[in-house]
Amino acid sequence: MAQEFPTQARVVIVGGGIIGCSVAYHLTKLGWTDVVLLEQGQLSGGTTWHAAGLVGQLRSHANMTSLIKYSTQLYSELEAETGLATGWKNCGSLSVARSADRMTVLKRTAASARAQGVDIEVISAKEAQDLWPVMAIDDLAGAVWLPGDGKANPTDLTQSLAKGARNRGARVIERVRVTGIKTKDGRATGVSTDKGNIAAEIVVNCAGQWARKVGAMCGVTVPLHSAEHMYIVTGKIEGVHPDLPVMRDPDGYIYFKEEVGGLVMGGFEPEAKPWGMKGIPDDFEFALLPDDWDQFEILMQNALVRVPQLETSEVKKFYNGPESFTADNNFILGEAPELKNFFVGAGFNSMGIASAGGAGRALAEWIVNGAATMDLWPVDIRRFAGFNNNPRWLHDRVKETLGLHYAMPWPNRELDTARPFRRSALYDRLAAKGASFGSKMGWERANWFAGPGEKPEIEYSFGKQNWHEAVKREMKATREAAGIFDQTSFAKIMVQGRDAATVLNRICAADIDAEIGRSIYTGLLNERGGYESDLTVMRLGRDKFLLVTGSAQAVHDADWIAKNIPEDAHVTLTDVTSSYSVLALMGPRSRDILAKLTSADLSNAGFPFATIREIDVGYATAYANRMTYVGELGWELIVPTEFTVGVYEALHEAGRDLGLADCGYYALEALRIEKGFRAWSRELTPDITPYEAGLAFAVSMDKPGGFIGKDALVAAKIKGKLTRRIVQFTLDDAAPMLWGGELILRDGKPVGEVRSASYGHTLGRSVALGLLHSEAGVDKDFIESGRFEIDLAGERHTATAHLKAPYDPKSERVKADSTELREAA
Numbered sequence: 001m002a003q004e005f006p007t008q009a010r011v012v013i014v015g016g017g018i019i020g021c022s023v024a025y026h027l028t029k030l031g032w033t034d035v036v037l038l039e040q041g042q043l044s045g046g047t048t049w050h051a052a053g054l055v056g057q058l059r060s061h062a063n064m065t066s067l068i069k070y071s072t073q074l075y076s077e078l079e080a081e082t083g084l085a086t087g088w089k090n091c092g093s094l095s096v097a098r099s100a101d102r103m104t105v106l107k108r109t110a111a112s113a114r115a116q117g118v119d120i121e122v123i124s125a126k127e128a129q130d131l132w133p134v135m136a137i138d139d140l141a142g143a144v145w146l147p148g149d150g151k152a153n154p155t156d157l158t159q160s161l162a163k164g165a166r167n168r169g170a171r172v173i174e175r176v177r178v179t180g181i182k183t184k185d186g187r188a189t190g191v192s193t194d195k196g197n198i199a200a201e202i203v204v205n206c207a208g209q210w211a212r213k214v215g216a217m218c219g220v221t222v223p224l225h226s227a228e229h230m231y232i233v234t235g236k237i238e239g240v241h242p243d244l245p246v247m248r249d250p251d252g253y254i255y256f257k258e259e260v261g262g263l264v265m266g267g268f269e270p271e272a273k274p275w276g277m278k279g280i281p282d283d284f285e286f287a288l289l290p291d292d293w294d295q296f297e298i299l300m301q302n303a304l305v306r307v308p309q310l311e312t313s314e315v316k317k318f319y320n321g322p323e324s325f326t327a328d329n330n331f332i333l334g335e336a337p338e339l340k341n342f343f344v345g346a347g348f349n350s351m352g353i354a355s356a357g358g359a360g361r362a363l364a365e366w367i368v369n370g371a372a373t374m375d376l377w378p379v380d381i382r383r384f385a386g387f388n389n390n391p392r393w394l395h396d397r398v399k400e401t402l403g404l405h406y407a408m409p410w411p412n413r414e415l416d417t418a419r420p421f422r423r424s425a426l427y428d429r430l431a432a433k434g435a436s437f438g439s440k441m442g443w444e445r446a447n448w449f450a451g452p453g454e455k456p457e458i459e460y461s462f463g464k465q466n467w468h469e470a471v472k473r474e475m476k477a478t479r480e481a482a483g484i485f486d487q488t489s490f491a492k493i494m495v496q497g498r499d500a501a502t503v504l505n506r507i508c509a510a511d512i513d514a515e516i517g518r519s520i521y522t523g524l525l526n527e528r529g530g531y532e533s534d535l536t537v538m539r540l541g542r543d544k545f546l547l548v549t550g551s552a553q554a555v556h557d558a559d560w561i562a563k564n565i566p567e568d569a570h571v572t573l574t575d576v577t578s579s580y581s582v583l584a585l586m587g588p589r590s591r592d593i594l595a596k597l598t599s600a601d602l603s604n605a606g607f608p609f610a611t612i613r614e615i616d617v618g619y620a621t622a623y624a625n626r627m628t629y630v631g632e633l634g635w636e637l638i639v640p641t642e643f644t645v646g647v648y649e650a651l652h653e654a655g656r657d658l659g660l661a662d663c664g665y666y667a668l669e670a671l672r673i674e675k676g677f678r679a680w681s682r683e684l685t686p687d688i689t690p691y692e693a694g695l696a697f698a699v700s701m702d703k704p705g706g707f708i709g710k711d712a713l714v715a716a717k718i719k720g721k722l723t724r725r726i727v728q729f730t731l732d733d734a735a736p737m738l739w740g741g742e743l744i745l746r747d748g749k750p751v752g753e754v755r756s757a758s759y760g761h762t763l764g765r766s767v768a769l770g771l772l773h774s775e776a777g778v779d780k781d782f783i784e785s786g787r788f789e790i791d792l793a794g795e796r797h798t799a800t801a802h803l804k805a806p807y808d809p810k811s812e813r814v815k816a817d818s819t820e821l822r823e824a825a
Contacts, residue, residue, distance in 0.1 A: 003171070005173075005176075005195050005196050006036050006171060006173075006198055007196065007197070007198060007199065008190075008198060008199040008200065009034050009035060009036040009171075009198055009199075009200050010032060010034035010035065010200065010201050010202065011027060011032060011034070011035045011036070011200060011201065011202040011203075011204060011367065012035075012036050012037075012038065012190065012191050012198050012200040012202070012203050012204070013035065013036070013037040013038065013204040013206055014038055014178045014191065014203065014204065014205050014206060014207050014214055015037075015038075015039065015046070015205070015206035015207040015208055015210070015211070015214075015346075016037055016038070016039025016041075016042075016043040016044070016045075016158070016162070016172065016174065017043075017044055017046050017047065017048040017158065017206065017208050017352070018044065018048045018051075018154060018157060018158045018161065018352055018353060018356040019206045019208075019345045019346070019348065019352060019355075019356050019359060019360055020037055020039070020204070020206035020207075020345070021037065021043065021158050021161035021162045021165065021172075021360075022161050022356045022357060022359065022360025022361070023204055023206060023345055023360045023363050023364055023367075024037045024161070024162070024165035024170045024172070025161040025162075025164045025165040025170075025360060026360050026361045026363075026364035026365075027165075027170070027364045027367065027368070028164075028165050028168035028169060028170050029164075029168065029364075030364055030365070030368045031368075032364075032367075032368060033168055033169030033170065034169070035165065035169070035170040035171070036170070036171045036173065036198060036200075037162070037165070037170060037171070037172045037173065038173055038176045038178055038191070038193065038198075039172070039173070039174045039175075039176070040175070040176065040177040040178070040210075040282060040285075041174065041175065041283070041285035041286070042174050042175075042285065042286070043155075043158050043159060043162055043172070043174065044154060044155045044158040044159070045285040045286045046207075046208040046209060046210070046284070046285070047208050047209055047321060047322065047323045047324065047352070048154045048155065048158055048208070048352065048353075049154060049155050049286055050154075050288065050319050050321035051154040051321075051323075051350070051352060051353050052151075052231060052255070052257065052264055052266055052350075052353075053087070053151050053152045053153055053154050053157075053257070053353050054093075054149075054151055054246050054255060054257060054353065054354065055068065055071060055072055055075070055088075055149060055150050055151060055152060055353060055354040056068070056093055056146070056149050056246070056248075056354060057069050057072060057118050057146065057148055057149055057354075058109060058112070058113050058116070058118050058120070058146065060112070060409075060741060061378045062115070062116045062753070063374050063375050063376065063378075063687075064330075064378055064379070065116045065118060066116075066358070066374075067355060067357075067358025067359055067361075067362060068354050068355060068357075068358055069118070069148075069358075070357055070358040070361060071354060071355065071356065071357030071358045072090070072148060072149075072150060072357075073357075074357040074361075075088040075150075075152050075157065075357060076088055076090065078157070078160045078161070078164065079160065081164060082160045082163040082164045082167065083163075084156065084159055084160040084163050085153070085156050085160070086152055086153060086156050086157045086160050087151070087152050087153025087156045087157065088150060088151075088152045088153075088157070089150050089151050089152070089242075089243075090147075090148070090149075090150040091149075091150050091151060091243055091244065091245050091246060091258075092131075092145065092146060092147040092148070092149055092150070092245040092246070093145075093146050093149035093150075093245050093246040093247065093248065094128050094131060094132055094143050094144070094145055094146075094245050094246070094247045094248070095109075095143060095144050095146075095247075095248045095249075095250065096125070096128055096135075096137075096140050096142075096143040096247070096248070096249050096251075096306075097140060097141045097142050097143065097251065098139050098140060098141065098249070098251035098252070099141060099251060100141055101408060101461075101462065102141065102250065102251050102408065103141040103142050104462045104793045105408065105409060106122065106142065106143065106144045107122060107793040107794035108462075108741065108742070108792075108793045109144060110122050110144055110794065111742060111743035111791040111792075111793070111794065112741050112742075112743065112753070113146070114743050114750050114791075115741075115743045115744075115750060115752065115753040116753075118146065118148065119146065119147055119148050120144055120145070120146050121144065121145045121147075122142065122143075122144055122794065123142065123143050123144065123145050124142055124143070125137040125140035125141070125142055125143065127143070127145075128140065128142075128143035128145070131145065131245055132244065132245060132247050133239045134237060134238075134239040134240055134244075134263075134307055134309060135247065135306050135307055136305065136306060136307070136308055139305070145245075149245075149246060150246070151246055151257050152353055154353050157353065157356075161356075161360075176193050176194065176195050177193060177194045177282060178191050178192070178193050178207075178214065178217075179192045179193060179194060180192035180217050180218075181203060181214070181217045181218035181339075181342070182197065182199070183218055183339060186339065186340055187339065187340040187341045187342075188200070188202070188203040188218065188339055188340070188341045188342035189341075190203065191203060201341060202341050202342075202343065202367055203341065203342050203343070204342075204343045204344075204345065204363070204367070205220070205222065205342065205343065205344045205345070205346060206344075206345045206346060207346065208324060208346060209224070209226045209276065209280050209322060209323065209324040210280055210282075211224060211324070211332075211344065211346035211347065212224050212225075212324075212389070213279065213280070215336070215344065218338075218339055218342060219338050219339065220336040220338050220339050220342055220344070221336075221338065221381075221384060221385070221386050221388065221389045222332060222344055222346055222347070222381075222389070223326060223327055223332075223347075223384050223388040223389045223394055224324040224325060224326050224332065224346060224347035224394070225274055225276070225324065225325060225391075225394040225395055225397075225398040226274065226275045226276040226280060226322040226323065226324050226325070226398075227272040227273060227274050227275060227322065227323065227325050227398050227399075227402050228272070228273045228274075228275050228289055228292065228295065228320055228321075228322055229266070229268075229320070229321055229322065229323045229350055229402070230266060230292065230295065230296050230299070230318070230319065230320045230321075231264055231265060231266025231267075231319050232264070232265055232266070232296075232300075232315050232317065232318050232319070233259055233262060233263075233264050233315075233316050233317040233319070234262040234263045234264075234265070234310065234313045234314060234315055234316060235261075235262050235313060235314035235315075235316050236260075236261040236262050237261070237262055237263055237307075237309050237310075237313055238309070239309075240258055240261055240262060240263060241258070241261075242258060242261075243258075244257075244258040248406070249302065249306050250405075250406035250407075251302075251406075252267070252299075252302030252303070252305065252306060253267040253268055253269055253270065253298065253299055253302060253403070253406045254266070254267035254299050254302050254303050254306065254406075255267060256303075256306075256307070262313070262316070263307070263310075263313075265299070265303045265307075265310070266299070266319075267299040267302070267303075267406070268350070268402050268403050268404075268405040268406050269295065269296075269298050269299060269402070269403060270298075270403040270407065271399055271400070271403065272325075272398060272399050272400075272401075272402035272403060273292070273295050273399075274395045274398050274399060275289065275322045276322060277391070277395060280322075288319060288320050288321055289320040289321070289322060290320065291318040291320060292320060293318075296318075323348075323349070323350050323352075324346065324347050324348070324349075325347065325349050325350075325398045325401050325402050326347040326349060326401065327384070327388055327393075327394065327397045327398070327401060327418075328383075328401065328415075329349050329401045329402075329404045329405070330349070330378050330379050331345075331346065331347045331348045331349060331351070331352075331355060331359065331379050332344055332345070332346050332347040332379065332381050332384070333345055333359060333362065333363055333366075333376055333379045333380065333381060334363070334366060334372065334376065334379075334380050334381040334382065335366065335381070336381060337381070337382050337555050337556075337558070337559035337562075340563075343363060343366065343367055344381050345359060345360070345363045349401070349402075349405075350402075350405065359379070362374065362376060371526060371527065372686065374686070374687060375530070375685040375686040375687045376686075377556075377681050377685065377686070380556065382555045382556035382559050383552060383555070383556065384555065385441070385442075385554065385555050387421075387422075387442065388442070393418045393421065394418075396417050396418040397415070397417050397418040399417055400415055400416060400417040401415070408460070410460035410461070410462075411460070411462065411465070411737075411739035411740075412438070412447075412458065412460075412465070412666075412739075413460065414438050414439060414458065415439065419439055419444065420437070420444045421439065421442040421443075421444070422441075422442040422443045422444065422489075423443075423444050424443070424444070424486055424488035424489070424581060424644070425488070425581055425641055425642075425644035425645055426486050426488070426581070426644060426645065426648055427444055429645070429648065430446045430449075430486060430662065433449060433662055434449045434450035434451070434454070434456045435447075435448075435449055435450075435456060435662070435664065436448050436449070436450060436456035436457060436458060436467065436664070437456075438665065440489060440551045440552060441489065441491075441551045441552045441554065443488070443489035443551055445486070445489050445551075445664075445665050446486060446662070446664040446665065447467070447664045447665050447666050448467040448470045448471055448474065448664040448665075448666045448667065449470060449474065449661075449662050449663070449664060450467075450470060451469075451470060451473070454466075454470065462737070462739075462793065463737055464737055464759070467666060468759065471664075471666045471667045471670060471759070471761065472761040473661070474661060474662075474663040474664065474666075474667035475663075475667050475670055475671055475761045475762060476761065476762075477587065477659060477660070477661035477663065478586050478587045478630055478632060478661075478663055478667065478671060479587065479588075479632065479671075479762055479809075480587070480588065480659070481587055481588065481589045481658060481659025481660065481661070482585060482586065482587035482588070482589040482590045482593055482655055482658060482659060482660045482661070483585075483586050483587055483630075483660070483661050483662075483663035483667065484583060484584070484585055484586075484648070484651055484652075484655075484660060484661070484662055484663065485583070485584040485586065485663050485664070485665075485667075485668055486581070486582075486583060486648075487582040487583070487584050487636070487668075488580075488581040488582050488583075488644070489551035490548050490549065490550070490551060490577075490582045491548070491549045491550065491551060491552075491553055491554030491557065491575070491577050492546065492547070492548055492549075492575070492576045492577045492579070492580055492582075492638075493546075493547040493549070493554070493557060493558055493561070493573060493574070493575055493576065493577075494544070494545070494546055494547075494573070494574045494576045495544075495545045495546075495547060495561070495571060495572070495573050496543055496544045496545070496571070496572050496574075497543055497569070497570045497571040497572050498543055498570040498571075499569040499570045499571050500543050500544070500545055500571050501513050501539075501542075501543070501545075502569075502705070503564075503565050503566070503569050503571050504537065504545060504561075505703065505705060505707070506564070506705055506706070506707055506708060507524055507560075507561055507564050507707070507708060508520075508522040508523070508524060508537060508707060509522055509523045509524070509525050509690065509698065509699045509700065509707050509709065509710075510522035510523070510537075510698050510699060510700050511700035511703040512537045512539065512545070513703075514539060515539070516539050516540070516541060516542065517539065517611055517612055517613060518538075518539050518610060518611065518612070519536055519537070519538045519539075519610045519611060519612045519625050519626070519627055520536065520537045520538075520539075520610065521534070521535075521536055521610075521627070521698055522534070522535065522536075522537055522698055523684070523690060523695065523698060523699070524557065524560060524561070524708075525689075525690075525707070525708055525709030525712075525713075526686055526708065526709055527708060527709060527711075527712060528686070528687075528689075528709070528712050529689040529690070529709040529712030529713045529716060530685060530686040530687050530688055530689055530709075531680060531684040531685060531686060531688060531689075531690075531693070532556075532557075532560050532686055533549055533550070533553055533556065533557045533560065533680055534549075534678070534680050534684050534695075535547050535548060535549035535550075535553075535557065536548045536549075536625070536627060538612040538623070538625060539612075540612070540623075546576075546612075546623070546638070547561075548582070548625075548636075548638070550679075550680055550681075552681070553680065554575055554577055558573060558575055561573060564708065578641065579640065579641060580623075580638050580639060580640060580641060581638075581639045581640075581641055581644040582636055582637065582638055582639070583636075583637045583639060583644070583647060583648060583651065584629070584634060584635075584636045584637070585634055585635050585636075585637060585651060586628060586629075586630045586632050586633070586634035587630075587632050587633065587634065588632060588633055588809070589655070589658045589659060589660070590632070590633050590634045590635060591633060592658055593651060593654045593655040593658055593660060594617070594624075594635060594651075594654075596654040597616075597617050597618045597650050597651070597654050598615050598616050598617055598624075599615075599616055600613060600615040600616070600624070607624075607626055608626070609626050609627075610626065610627065611625075611626050612624065612625040612626075617637060617639070617647050617650065617651075618646060618647060618650035619643075619646055619650075620639060620640070620643035620646055620647050620650075621640075621643075622637050622638060622639040622640065622643065622647060623637070623638040623639075624636075624637055624638075625637075625638060629668065629671075629672050629677060630668065630671035630672060630675065631671065631672070631674065631675030631677070631805075631807065631808075631809060632671075632809055633809075666758070669756070669758050670758035670759060670760055670761065670767070671762075673728075673756055673757065673758045673760065673767050673768065673769060674760045674762055674763060674767055674805065674806070674807040675805050675807060676694075676728045676769065676802070676805040678693055678694075678695065678726065678769070679756060682740075682755045682756045682769070683726045683755050683756060683769050683771070688724070688726070688771070689712070689713060689716060690713070691713070691716055691717075691722060692722060692724045692725050692726060692771075693726050694725065694726055699713065701713065701714075721777040721779075722777060722778055722779065723773060723774060723775055723776075723777060723778060724771060724772065724773045724778060725771070725772050725778040725783075726755070726769055726770070726771055726772075727769070727770055727771075727772050727778075727783060727801050727802070727803075728767070728768070728769055728770075728801070728802040728805060728806070729744070729754075729767070729768045729769075729770055729788065729790065729799040729800065729801055729802065730760070730763060730765050730766070730767050730768075730799065730800050730802065730806055731765050731766045731767075731768075731790065731797050731798075731799050732765075732797070732798045732799065732800060733765070733797055733798070734764050734765045736766055736792055736795075736797055737759060737766055738754060738757035738758075738759075738766040738767075738768050738790065738792065739757055740754050740755065740756055740757045740768075741753060741754060742754040742757070742768075742790050742791055742792055743790070743791040744770045744772065744788065744789075744790055744791075744799075745788065745789045745790075745791060745796065746772075746774075746782075746786040746787065746788055747786055747787050748787075748789075751772050751773060751774055751786075752770050752771050752772040752773050753770060753771060754768045754769070754770045754790065755768075755769050755770055755771055756768065756769045757769075760807070762807050763806055763807060767806075768790070768799075770790075780803065783801045783803060784801075784803075786801070788800070788801050
């Protein structure tokens with residue numbers, strides 16, 4: 001007898017592709033059995049069924065790698081649990097290099113894999129051919145071999161996950177179309193369907209390429225766009241056997257896997273073909289798009305170079321199945337900032353099969369625990385804002401992001417499409433001065449300034465790039481005279497109301513209940529004691545606080561704070577990012593320059609470090625915050641947008657004879673790393689505590705009322721021993737360039753990875769901040785007694801570890817800043 005259609009459930013999941021089924025499977029595994037999964041057609045009928053099924057473990061972020069390592073483990077065990085085959089085969093994978101630069105990438109990949117505990121081997125072209133005998137190798141420089149990688153059958157895997165969920169009580173219902181999302185008081189409360197309404201505590205949007213449409217039903221931004229993804233299946237080819245590894249040839253934009261004695265060959269062309277501009281038809285089930293051999297031509301030509309036998313092989317089937325892609329080639333996970341209890345798992349960029357096991361578990365844990373259980377920032381839904389959902393922008397950006405799978409991952413690589421997007425008031429003036437712009441959270445930001453005869457365009461390489469000398473000039477100006485940085489992209493949040501001080505003091509780790517006019521650096525910690533963000537809180541009035549945080553964090557931080565404001569508290573939160581520009585005036589002559597434009601007392605006594613005042617600057621009235629991210633005397637001028645150009649012009653007029661220079665973000669990054677200042681999403685993450693980061697001074701353990709994360713820090717203090725710690729390094733050799741992600745070795749054994757790196761021109765060598773790990777403890781003795789090396793694309797370079805920043809400003813004018821900042825390490 002057929003079961004009645006449910007009218008309520010604890011969780012309703014929208015979408016029966018592999019991610020929806022994985023979320024259902026993992027929720028039931030965690031004990032939440034009152035789960036209903038709704039699929040508008042049949043399971044896997046959207047994009048899952050035509051996926052190629054490649055499972056490559058390694059990603060650039062350690063936690064993303066760990067999600068896929070979990071996927072491989074799950075897929076290998078699932079059949080034994082459910083009795084349904086998954087097609088999982090641990091056949092390993094090869095990636096080959098056609099150029100010296102790609103070989104450098106693979107060697108960097110190998111070092112990163114060792115840092116993350118992934119089994120990998122750098123091998124010759126001939127050794128690669130021994131593993132994959134049907135390929136030509138005349139043009140290859142080498143390869144890497146990952147024995148733990150594999151492949152799976154997407155439809156079988158989806159059915160197996162669904163059965164595992166059903167076995168523990170979940171209901172999986174096909175042929176039900178969700179027509180609306182029910183909400184009340186800012187929360188999701190259920191779904192409307194063509195078969196009736198279902199009330200629910202939690203709604204999960206796993207609707208694949210329909211996820212943007214489902215989000216739009218309730219005002220939630222899910223910025224993804226479909227693009228055509230093509231591959232062919234051949235007849236039998238001599239030399240192709242069932243255990244043949246997956247093979248990727250990124251310089252040719254192509255991949256191969258074995259299927260029934262033949263090959264599946266597909267790829268990611270440099271300029272993709274977006275699809276579904278007018279929306280995705282609801283009945284697009286187990287459907288394909290027309291063959292497009294013209295679009296496929298670049299992939300086919302490259303495949304014939306790699307596998308000459310394809311010339312005479314039968315093409316049995318041409319698959320052209322659309323898949324959804326995001327603006328940065330990472331998937332979307334987490335609770336929507338616009339609507340409580342509404343979660344999203346979508347936008348898997350042709351990596352859904354590899355990611356689904358780990359991503360489904362991570363999302364299920366987030367739902368059950370009420371917060372993420374690990375650092376998921378690369379895929380966090382809150383890295384996007386409403387403006388990222390613009391359909392024309394998404395269409396143009398996705399043309400490029402599909403190709404990023406196999407594009408050369410140059411250091412500091414910038415995306416070219418759908419730009420410029422967000423511009424500060426100074427954009428045209430900085431462009432006229434030779435600014436080379438990068439993009440963050442959509443903002444066009446000056447990375448460096450080209451000098452006379454130089455072009456403001458990046459020439460990518462793994463060595464010193466063409467802007468090396470320009471950044472040297474900018475760093476020298478900041479260290480010896482003054483630099484001006486347009487940091488308008490900083491996110492700015494105004495928190496006001498009768499209870500603002502009390503509420504913020506519980507959310508912030510430092511004591512922010514200070515006198516009006518104080519500026520306090522603090523972390524926002526989670527219950528595990530890890531950093532959800534680090535920011536500056538400026539007390540403008542008794543009930544008025546301005547928070548300035550990183551460019552990428554506006555949505556994330558506003559959401560974190562809002563979710564931690566008690567419902568009965570008298571507090572309002574407003575994103576005022578667009579209302580103010582930020583001009584950072586930094587360097588030993590900054591006081592002399594600013595003094596020409598203001599009547600304010602700028603002396604150490606009259607304007608101490610960590611103070612914010614409203615002052616006159618030329619004709620404008622602006623906030624001046626005495627704070628530094630470069631380790632020099634300086635002020636961040638927070639200027640109403642309409643006064644920005646006037647303040648900028650006045651500063652340059654005043655600084656003309658004092659050495660003032662325009663400076664960009666590359667110089668800023670190098671200056672902060674020289675001083676050992678930490679950055680969120682690099683050294684500070686939801687998995688790293690203030691003790692591990694060396695920032696205990698910015699935590700007020702004894703303030704009244706405590707703060708979120710205090711219990712975890714108390715427990716860590718009782719434990720005593722730190723097994724992880726952020727440490728600063730300089731290379732002993734002045735020549736090599738570090739970029740981040742490199743492996744750190746102590747006495748020849750892997751102990752960590754570089755989180756941030758740059759060339760420190762003040763120090764005359766590369767400087768880095770790395771996370772070290774040792775179960776025996778990472779203390780002063782561990783650091784001082786070890787011999788450290790950093791693996792740079794397979795070459796080991798000796799490095800010196802520093803417990804105190806190797807750069808310290810000598811000028812007496814900035815001693816107050818140096819003392820009050822306190823050495824982070």
